[in-house]
Amino acid sequence: MPKCRSCNAPLKTPFCDLGATPLANALVAPDRLPFGEVHYPLFAWVCDDCRLVQLDAFVSRAEIFSDYPYFSSFSTSWLEHARKLVEGLTRRFGIGPQSMVYEIASNDGYLLKNFVAADIPCLGIDPAANIAAAANSAGVPTHCAFFGKACAEEVKARHGAADLMIANNVLAHVPDLADFVSGFKALLAPEGVVSFEFPHLLRLIEDVQFDTIYHEHFSYFSLLSVERLMVAYGLRAFDVEQLPTHGGSLRLFVCQADADREETQALRDLRAVEAAFGMAEERAYARFQDKVSAVKRDFLRFLLDAAAAGKRVAGYGAAAKGNTFLNYCGVRKDLISFVVDRSPHKQGLLLPGSLIEISGPDRIFAEKPDYIVILPWNLKEEIVAQLSEVRSWGGQFVVAVPRLEIIP
Ligand SMILES: [Zn+2]
Structure with missing residues (x-):
């Protein structure tokens, strides 16, 4: 049985199970695709004693x-x-x-x-x-x-x-x-x-x-x-x-x-x-998993409806939190065509797990998607302001956390 990283008590109570995903920062070069990716469980416990929420350390700090x-x-x-x-x-x-x-x-x-x-x-x-x-x-x-x-x-x-x-x-x-x-x-x-x-x-x-x-x-x-x-x-x-x-x-x-x-x-x-x-x-801590599942269901419902209506969806921001989110939701490039990021170091690579391609922000203006999902929700205002031109073709912004929100 795993032990609490802080107080050493045995960990018995699950907090949140997000399935298995690759490391959130392990972007994939397209020529590495044939070698596959290593997935690790993403499972958080809460300690019954000191109440620290924590993951098992599957991955070494050196890695x-x-x-x-x-x-x-x-x-x-x-x-x-x-x-x-x-x-x-x-x-x-x-x-x-x-x-x-x-x-x-x-x-x-x-x-x-x-x-x-x-x-x-x-x-x-x-x-x-x-x-x-x-x-x-x-x-x-x-x-x-x-x-x-x-x-x-x-x-x-x-x-x-x-x-x-x-x-x-x-x-x-x-x-x-x-x-x-x-x-x-x-x-x-x-x-x-x-x-x-x-x-x-x-x-x-x-x-x-x-x-x-x-x-x-x-x-x-x-x-x-x-x-x-x-x-x-x-x-x-x-x-x-x-x-x-x-x-x-x-x-x-x-x-x-x-x-x-x-x-x-x-x-x-x-x-x-x-x-x-x-x-x-x-x-x-008890109902957190239910709230997480509700976010996933609402987001998938939005993506499936958009796909059925022939709408095109892109993502913004190739950061760690977007990867946890997309992988937990099981989203792949059939539902989100591409993700843009301002960092030139990330462009041309693929998001871990979902394997969605990362492009420069220009691609949004070239391809004019109907929806742009803002993955780093904490930067929502900043990104909406930066991309205000999206409105010229009727594009809308989407944020999924803490609840699905479509920003016209
Ligand atoms: Zn503890």
């Missing part, structure tokens, strides 16, 4: 992360998010040239470069060799390793304890939470602060964001389950902010268990919100 094709510097809104975070943290916690800042999963240095510019000593830690090399050559000191207790002790001996640690969107990707969180405990100075950001499970459940479940995301945290995890390894949360990023995220501020920091009202308020939702009980 997923050692040459990760995603450079976060590509998104301008995310760069602005990072700049504001650095500004806020620096001001609130008095971070300056006397401090030491670490970022875990620092990517190509897009966030730490703000500290470099302010002459604040910092070190990035990232396991992807190609990305760590890019950061170093851009002037952001970066240590290439998987973060954990051993890595924390090594960098602490060389660079000193952390006054500030930042870990954005990495907690969900960690297979061994015990070793990872122990690393923060070991590296953090007695009055140091960690800022974690991760998608909020409450938003995932309420907005039926099942397409944010994919193999690279091992864990899905509520405030409840993340606080239990921190306390288990000698840390504690003292503040939380709710962010709109990734469909709704939490920014959790954490310190040593015995640090001199008071809990904020925001933290107490969010605990109360989760308690009212039943986050500590079975009922918060």
Whole structure:
């Protein structure tokens, strides 16, 4: 029986079964088609004890992360998010040239470069060799390793304890939470602060964001389950902010268990919100699969009706969440002719599983489809505005999550 990644209790209660799919970021080159694809179960449990929602780790972290094709510097809104975070943290916690800042999963240095510019000593830690090399050559000191207790002790001996640690969107990707969180405990100075950001499970459940479940995301945290995890390894949360990023995220501020920091009202308020939702009980998780199935049925009904009426449907956005969604729904190119994406690295490749071709956005204007399914629903407004010309031939936009919506 599988064990909980956080508290080690046996996992007995299914949360969501999305079938078997290839890795969501494993785009397929057309000449690799004859070799087939490896499918892994996409099955999420909820722990009866600490209530962490999680996947079995079928796929090793080395397979997923050692040459990760995603450079976060590509998104301008995310760069602005990072700049504001650095500004806020620096001001609130008095971070300056006397401090030491670490970022875990620092990517190509897009966030730490703000500290470099302010002459604040910092070190990035990232396991992807190609990305760590890019950061170093851009002037952001970066240590290439998987973060954990051993890595924390090594960098602490060389660079000193952390006054500030930042870990954005990495907690969900960690297979061994015990070793990872122990690393923060070991590296953090007695009055140091960690800022974690991760998608909020409450938003995932309420907005039926099942397409944010994919193999690279091992864990899905509520405030409840993340606080239990921190306390288990000698840390504690003292503040939380709710962010709109990734469909709704939490920014959790954490310190040593015995640090001199008071809990904020925001933290107490969010605990109360989760308690009212039943986050500590079975009922918060019980009907999620039914809601997911309803989204699938409505979307397939739309696609079948469109096909019967001779309408042409295209997709927008070749990101991970679109792949979970299309594969769970069993959609292939007979129902969605092609998907467009702005990234030139993806164009000409095929989506994993569905094997739908990825083209540049120009193809929409050349072929004038009747419907464009926006797969990254969190960018709906931005994409509708970008593609406003679609209306000139009567084209309409479609979003399927949390419920089917046709935008004329
Ligand atoms: Zn647990």
